[in-house]
Amino acid sequence: MSSSILTPDAAVEPLRSASDSPTNNAQSNDAKRKPTSKIFGWLAATWRFFVGVVLCQHLLASLLVVGWTNRIMRRRVLYEWWRGSPSRSTGIGFPEFLHSDSRFQAAAALPHWIGPEEQTTTGWRWCRSLVDNAMRGIAATANLCVIVLPGAVLWYYAWVLGWTISFNKVYEQSHLGALLGFTGIALFAAAMLYAPIALARQAFTNSPAVFYQWKFNWRLVRYGAWGHARLAALFAVLALPLMVIKVAPYFVGHDPAFQEFSTEELAAWLRGYYFWTGMILLPLFLLAWRQAAKTYARAALVMSRLDDQRGNSRWQSSWHAAERQTLHALGYSSVTVNQPSPVWLPRRVAGSLSTACGLAVAWAAWSVLSLQVFVSQFFNYVPGMGWLNPPLVILPYLRYLPPGLVD
Amino acid sequence: MLIGDAAETGHGQGTLNLLTGKYDSYTDAKGEFLGERFEAKVPTLFEYLRRAYNIAQHETLVINGEDRTQEEFYTFSNHHLFGAEFRSNVLSLYRYKVYLLEQQIAANKLGWNEQTLAEKRDELQKMRSLDYRTQQPGQSPEIDQFWARWRNYYGDSGLVNPRGDRLLTELSIRALQQLRPRLMMVNYNDCDYVHWGNMAHYTQGIATMDAGIQRIVNAVEADEFYRGNTLFVVAPDCGRDTSPFAAVPCQHHFNSRSSREVFALFVGPGIDRGKIVDRKCEQIEVARTVGQAMGLTMPHAEASILEEAFA
Numbered sequence: 001m002s003s004s005i006l007t008p009d010a011a012v013e014p015l016r017s018a019s020d021s022p023t024n025n026a027q028s029n030d031a032k033r034k035p036t037s038k039i040f041g042w043l044a045a046t047w048r049f050f051v052g053v054v055l056c057q058h059l060l061a062s063l064l065v066v067g068w069t070n071r072i073m074r075r076r077v078l079y080e081w082w083r084g085s086p087s088r089s090t091g092i093g094f095p096e097f098l099h100s101d102s103r104f105q106a107a108a109a110l111p112h113w114i115g116p117e118e119q120t121t122t123g124w125r126w127c128r129s130l131v132d133n134a135m136r137g138i139a140a141t142a143n144l145c146v147i148v149l150p151g152a153v154l155w156y157y158a159w160v161l162g163w164t165i166s167f168n169k170v171y172e173q174s175h176l177g178a179l180l181g182f183t184g185i186a187l188f189a190a191a192m193l194y195a196p197i198a199l200a201r202q203a204f205t206n207s208p209a210v211f212y213q214w215k216f217n218w219r220l221v222r223y224g225a226w227g228h229a230r231l232a233a234l235f236a237v238l239a240l241p242l243m244v245i246k247v248a249p250y251f252v253g254h255d256p257a258f259q260e261f262s263t264e265e266l267a268a269w270l271r272g273y274y275f276w277t278g279m280i281l282l283p284l285f286l287l288a289w290r291q292a293a294k295t296y297a298r299a300a301l302v303m304s305r306l307d308d309q310r311g312n313s314r315w316q317s318s319w320h321a322a323e324r325q326t327l328h329a330l331g332y333s334s335v336t337v338n339q340p341s342p343v344w345l346p347r348r349v350a351g352s353l354s355t356a357c358g359l360a361v362a363w364a365a366w367s368v369l370s371l372q373v374f375v376s377q378f379f380n381y382v383p384g385m386g387w388l389n390p391p392l393v394i395l396p397y398l399r400y401l402p403p404g405l406v407d
Numbered sequence: 408m409l410i411g412d413a414a415e416t417g418h419g420q421g422t423l424n425l426l427t428g429k430y431d432s433y434t435d436a437k438g439e440f441l442g443e444r445f446e447a448k449v450p451t452l453f454e455y456l457r458r459a460y461n462i463a464q465h466e467t468l469v470i471n472g473e474d475r476t477q478e479e480f481y482t483f484s485n486h487h488l489f490g491a492e493f494r495s496n497v498l499s500l501y502r503y504k505v506y507l508l509e510q511q512i513a514a515n516k517l518g519w520n521e522q523t524l525a526e527k528r529d530e531l532q533k534m535r536s537l538d539y540r541t542q543q544p545g546q547s548p549e550i551d552q553f554w555a556r557w558r559n560y561y562g563d564s565g566l567v568n569p570r571g572d573r574l575l576t577e578l579s580i581r582a583l584q585q586l587r588p589r590l591m592m593v594n595y596n597d598c599d600y601v602h603w604g605n606m607a608h609y610t611q612g613i614a615t616m617d618a619g620i621q622r623i624v625n626a627v628e629a630d631e632f633y634r635g636n637t638l639f640v641v642a643p644d645c646g647r648d649t650s651p652f653a654a655v656p657c658q659h660h661f662n663s664r665s666s667r668e669v670f671a672l673f674v675g676p677g678i679d680r681g682k683i684v685d686r687k688c689e690q691i692e693v694a695r696t697v698g699q700a701m702g703l704t705m706p707h708a709e710a711s712i713l714e715e716a717f718a
Contacts, residue, residue, distance in 0.1 A: 163604035167597065167612070169473060169570035253650030254663040266651045381603040381655040402654040 044110070051113050053278040057271075059385075062397040064113070064130070067137030069286055069396075071111040073203040073293035078107055078326070080297030086331035101329065103322075139208040140199055144394050147195050151188030155181050155370070156387035159377070181374075189366035192393070193359060196231060196289075197221050200296035205320040216318040223306070224299025225358025231295045232365030238284045239369050239392050243376045245277045246398060250380040267405040274399040285396040304332060369393075408669050410645060410690045416659045416666040419443035421644025421690065422481055422594065426451040428694030428708025443477040446540075447484035449707035452694055453495035454483055456590050459703055465549040465586050467495035470578050470593040473570070476501050476537060478594055483540075486707065495590075496546045498553070498578045500565070505534050506554040507563060553585050572597040572612065576619035580626045587632060590701070595619065601657040609657060638675035638700050642693050645669065673716045675700075684715040 052068065055061040082088055082097050092100075098108040106117040112129040162177025198217040201210050211217070221228055249270060258266060304327060307315060369390065377386050382400045391398040414420050414430040424430060427449050435442030450458075453467040471479055479501060483494035508531045511517060512524065519527060561568040569577050572595045579593050598612030620641065627633040649665040650656045659666035671693045677700065691710035698705045699712045 159603075160605065163600055163608065166474070167571070167600040167605075167608045169574075171474070249652035250648075250650050250656070251661065253652035253656070254648065254661070254665075256664065258651055261651070270652055378603055380653055383654060400654065402652060402656075404651065 048110055048113060049282065052282050053275065055113075056278045056282055056396045057275060057399055059395065059397050062395045063137035063141055064133045065137070065282070065285070065396050066140050067133035067135065068111050068113065069289050070136040070140050070203040071107070071132065072286060073200055073289055074206075075107040075111075076290050076293035077200065077204040077297040078104060080294050081301065081326060081330055081332075084301060087329075090331075097330070104326075136203070136206065140202060141394060143202065143208055143211040144195055144199060147191045147198075148188060148393060149388065151184045151186075151191055151370070152373075152388050152390070153184075154187060155184030155373070156384075158184055159374075159387065185367055185370045188370045189363050192232065192235075192366040192369070193228070193362055194218060194221060196292035197224070197228070197296045197299065200289075200293045201300075201320075201323075203293060204296070205322045207320060207322075210320050213318060216315060219315070220296065220299045220303060222355050222359070223303040224295050225355040225362070227295040227298055227358075229358045229361040229365065231291050232362040232369070234291050235288050235392060236365045236368045236372070238288050239372050239390070241280060242284065242391055242398060243372050245280065246376045246382070246386075246400070247379040249273060249400075263405060267401060270401055270405060271399075277398065281391060281396055281398050285392060288392055300327075301332070408671055408688050408690055408692075410667040410669060412667075414690075416645040416662050417443060418475070418596070418599070418644045419445050419477060419481070421669075422478060423447050423451075424690050425642055425644065425693050426453070426481060426592070427484070428452075428691045428698070428705055428710045430691060430709070444480065445477075447481065448486065450484045450486045450489040450493075450705075451481065451495075452697060452703070452705075453590060454486070454489040454493035455698060455703045455705055456701060457493040457495075458489060460589075462589050463547065463549070464494065465496050465547040465553075466589045468582055468586065468588045468591045469495055469497045469499075470575050470582065470591065471497055471499035471501070472572070472575060472594055472596045473500035475594060475596060480538060480540065491541055494541070496550050498550070498582055500570075500574065501534070501537075502546070502550075503554055503557060504565075505531070506551060507558065508534065510558070511563075549586055553581070556585065557581070572615045572619055576622050579619075579623050583623070583626050583630065583633065593619075593623070601655065603655065603658070606655050606657070635676055638673065638678065638697070640693065640697055641672040641674075642690070643669045671696075671713075673713075677717055679716065679718040682715065684713065686715075688713060 052065050055065050078098065079094060082092075082094050087097065095108060098104040109117055111117065111133070113133065114127055114130045116125055116128040158177050158180035161180060162174075165171065165174050165177055194214075194217060197220050198211045198213075201213075201217060201220070202208055252273075258269075261269065300323065303315075304319075307313075369392075373387065373390055380386075380400075385397075386400065389395050389397060410416055410421065410424065411430045413432070414424060415433070420431075420433055423433065423445060427447050429449050431448055433443075433445035436444045436446050453469075456462055457464070457467055469479070469482055476499075479497050479499060482497060483489065483491050508527060512519075512527050512531060515524065557568075568574060575593050575595055579591065582588055582591065595616045596612075597615050598609050600612065601609035620639075624639065627637050627639075645659045646666045646668045648656045648658050648661065648663045650663075669690055671690075673696070689710055691708065692713045695705055695708050695710045696713040696716055698708070699717075
């Protein structure tokens with residue numbers, strides 16, 4: 001008996017090697033001929049990065065950066081799947097794979113900000129990247145907010161309540177502030193156990209609805225528990241420089257030299273500070289979410305392979321068409337076994353324990369990330385956004401001008 | 408007015424600067440991290456005053472906030488010629504709780520069983536142990552009488568009496584009427600609840616403090632015992648940060664320049680009305696100036712006297 005979980009629902013043929021496919025060969029050669037000089041490539045990438053830094057200076061514009069990052073995440077998923085695919089072993093390179101299908105071609109280069117990646121596009125599509133970045137950014141941020149904001153709102157409220165209790169000396173209720181704060185941290189950490197994988201999946205499929213496939217996404221999280229722990233730890237580490245960036249202006253502002261500055265000069269200085277530190281923020285944001293994409297991609301591979309081997313077809317319909325077709329195109333669906341192999345009980349228990357440990361570590365790391373928000377607020381209090389937008393998680397926006405310097 | 412570079416810009420240190428007239432480096436007596444249980448090495452104003460004029464304990468008072476128990480014990484120094492024998496007394500919610508628990512255990516009208524009584528005794532012992540430098544627990548009998556009247560009026564619940572700085576004002580006014588203090592320090596602190604939070608707490612706290620001072624001044628003016636012979640001094644224990652890049656630049660623990668910049672307001676007989684002393688001077692000069700007004704010599708204080716303050 002033969003079983004296959006990733007049955008293609010469209011006529012998508014697995015890739016053959018470049019030498020077997022005249023079309024792919026031509027595209028590949030074209031890809032080899034077309035790339036302009038490396039210098040031009042670097043210049044273009046630098047320019048796109050610079051635009052990203054500029055966009056990080058405005059709250060709404062940073063939505064575009066989220067969308068742009070979303071598309072980079074998609075590319076990362078494709079890369080991970082290609083890297084471990086049977087197709088790769090047959091000699092198909094990553095660029096060839098991307099050029100083999102019109103759906104993947106856009107991922108061949110760093111996403112554009114405004115115009116389409118394909119040069120032949122006409123009509124309204126001249127701004128396709130802009131629309132795509134905006135739509136993806138809005139969808140990703142909205143979904144993240146749904147799941148992450150409850151915890152963030154709770155810790156914001158807990159902080160305000162705590163100070164209000166202290167100010168009004170209602171110490172008999174002082175446990176409320178701490179309780180709500182810890183609940184907020186726990187909620188945030190729990191949400192972040194789920195959100196990165198779900199968002200990476202949304203990024204790959206470009207379908208906001210997959211974010212809410214709770215059981216399926218959670219299964220992915222469990223299959224990549226230790227990968228997720230590494231991801232959470234990476235977020236916690238990458239958030240450290242951002243914490244320093246946020247806190248530093250408070251201390252820098254004590255320099256007597258600033259006493260000679262006018263309000264306009266102070267505002268200009270702070271804007272400049274946040275612009276230059278944006279050059280740190282953006283790469284960290286990209287690095288963190290690229291890793292999320294990698295974690296999702298690997299978990300998806302593990303899950304599909306295991307389901308395939310075990311003949312478990314229960315989740316077959318839960319895969320998004322884009323996932324099924326891509327995995328099939330890369331030859332994953334050809335992984336078949338004659339009989340579902342029985343899983344030895346102790347091994348299964350050990351596996352469950354390992355998953356639980358991985359998730360516990362991840363949860364702890366996400367808690368550390370949320371504690372960093374408290375620490376940074378302790379040193380440089382920023383009402384509202386300081387609580388609701390951890391810049392590595394939701395919007396890459398780290399720019400706090402105090403009320404006295406605005407306008 | 409500045410806090411000298413040798414001093415930390417904390418509440419405890421600032422309070423001791425104002426009381427001793429000397430900058431010193433302080434560490435927590437129990438070695439606790441961020442603890443502010445400091446012990447002055449040179450005499451406080453209370454000790455100088457009591458020793459000079461043989462004034463009773465309850466006539467020198469610290470009115471303290473309920474969440475600053477560490478400052479309950481700045482009532483005397485470790486100086487071998489002064490110390491506990493010349494200590495001042497404290498009025499605070501903590502002290503009232505100690506008094507109340509003593510009374511409740513003694514009378515046991517609440518019908519506590521042996522186990523509960525034992526627990527309450529332990530609780531009382533813990534509360535008393537905060538005052539570890541004094542052999543005899545409790546304060547002057549006059550203070551106990553004060554608390555008896557307070558209890559009679561506000562009851563045992565703690566939910567009827569005012570809280571925060573309004574409580575300090577209430578305690579101060581009752582103390583003026585019942586204990587007739589000669590030197591009283593009121594540690595207002597509502598405006599400190601702004602460090603990392605709501606900026607409105609700062610201005611609201613100042614308004615509460617302002618209203619409290621007005622009530623105290625009115626009470627003094629209405630009392631023949633104090634009228635015309637009472638000196639008011641308003642002095643912060645530290646300043647606040649003024650980083651222009653912060654939404655709430657109200658911390659003070661980082662020893663920034665602005666957290667060292669303070670002021671002192673002197674009002675009363677012998678003080679030049681409306682005079683502004685616009686020169687650099689030290690926070691510790693407040694102690695020497697108050698001492699001068701009371702005719703005290705303060706040999707262990709290192710500050711000079713703000714001569715310009717006097718008419």
